[in-house]
Amino acid sequence: MASSSLSKELHFLLIPLMSQSHIIPIIDFAKLLALHRVKISIITTPLNAQKYKSIVTHALKSNLNIQLIPIHFPSQEFGLPQGCENMDTLNSLQMFKNFLLASEMMQEPLEKLIQDMEPKPSCIISTSPLTWTQQVANKFNIPRYIFQTISCFTLYCSHMLNETKIQDTLVLDDDSFLIPNVPHKIEFTKAQLPQSTQDMKSLVDNMKKFQDLARGTLINTFEELEPWYVDSYKKVVNKVFCVGPVSLCNKGMDEIVDRGNKAYVDEDNSCLNWLDSMKPKSVIYACFGSLCQISLLQMKEIGLGLESSNVPFIWIIRGLNFTLEVEKWLRDENFEERVKGRGMIIRGWAPQVLILSHSSVGGFLTHCGWNSTLEGISRGVPMATFPMFAEQFYNEKFIVNILKTGVRVGVEVSTTSWNEEKSGVLISKDEVKKAIEELMDQGLEGEERRKIAKDLAHISKKAIQEEGSSYLNIKLLIEDVMHACTQK
Ligand code: UDP
Secondary structure, eight states: OOSOGGGGGOEEEEEOOSSHHHHHHHHHHHHHHHTTSOEEEEEEOHHHHHHTHHHHHHHHHTTOOEEEEEOOOOTGGGTOOTTOOSGGGOOOTHHHHHHHHHHHTTHHHHHHHHHHOSSOOSEEEEETTOTHHHHHHHHTTOOEEEEEOSOHHHHHHHHHHHHHOGGGGOOSTTOEEEOTTOSSOOEEEGGGSOOOOHHHHHHHHHHHHHHTTSSEEEESSOTTTSHHHHHHHHTTSSOEEEOOOGGGGOOSHHHHHTSSSOOGGGGTOHHHHHHHTSOTTOEEEEEOTTTOOOOHHHHHHHHHHHHHTTSOEEEEEOGGGOOHHHHHHHHHHTHHHHTTTTEEEEESOOOHHHHHTSTTEEEEEEOOOHHHHHHHHHTTOOEEEOOOSTTHHHHHHIIIIIIOOEEEOOOOOOOSSSSOOSSSOSSOHHHHHHHHHHHHOOSHHHHHHHHHHHHHHHHHHHHHSTTSHHHHHHHHHHHHHHHHHHHO
């Protein structure tokens, strides 16, 4: 299992941005890495350390050497709400800048911590927005690796746009272009490209600058999923290690349920009991990640679309979307009574991977966050794509045009953040209904999508098993860290 007895002396410092879509995959990755008998310390804030501590308990039971170390996060000093230590409690993009600035204040205490650490860290692995971690690595003369939470497809296509600036020639929202120098026909309109505020642009520029200083890049993907893009991206940046899908590290039910926030359904298992009573592959699971904030108007259209599709569904309404207005609408419409037996609403946090792994789930209505996309792929679930912002339109094109395991709901405009819709309704209930029916259709096209999805799930499982591509890449990473240590 271990690369060599030397690996026992290695100490990896893992530092995720405090967002569900960074902390969850970093912790999953930590479990895969710890199987190689190295020591792992995950740096986070006090509230996040509390939130994720059960994961460490599971890891210890499996004899994995993982600890969580909290460092003070000055939320209030930066105008953030009290107790805001995770991006899932941010309700405005304006606050994102303050959130990042507050995270920079972790640098000094981290450096003090490292001075007293035994054994000393061998390297830092941190997610890309935390560029200050490179300075920490420099100070202690250890390598930093970037952990990417997006695909090679997105990384390479974004690189191409950065090189060619083809998008700068577009004037109207409907103006379209093909991503240059890639083997697939990938068409974007101006409106579908990630919309950047000035703050976002400077963050992206900063991340690019620091990319060149990193010793390597870890990506939560697997080589067999996007071989051309992996090979091409390897020519763009230093040492690429594809180490996913990391979510497959979770085997036991407790472990899966404890990913992220405390899942709502584990109190009485009503959701699982209900899924057990459903026909195989008959249910659609609708969830829009941990950040999107969806307007009441759009929520209504999603709800009515799910209802009119006549497909059994589980609809997740996350904390900040579950407003008094939404609750009032559900009550006034008698919505839950109307869909009783066929539809279930989870208010809050769902055990997503547990649900996606259930044999009754046959479709995933998703906002196309990369973690969710990869979780859908690795569980063999075809997807109806409903992207909203950031790189989610890239993931939609990857699912629909390249993998061919999904259907578009039809969103045409990327928003500037997770809580600002450009105009009232983005997507009507009829469009939601049509996409769900098409996805769940029993005809030839639906069968073909299901077959591809099933094959990909099989290949993804092999990737993280012993001697699989991602397993071997983790071994290569460990060797690279050992090599860096001996070079000092
Ligand atoms: N997630 C979950 N339950 C929920 C919502 C989200 O477990 O109710 C997890 C999901 O499995 C994924 C992560 O949160 O691992 C969301 O990451 P993603 O990149 O898909 O989207 P983001 O939250 O960044 O929009």
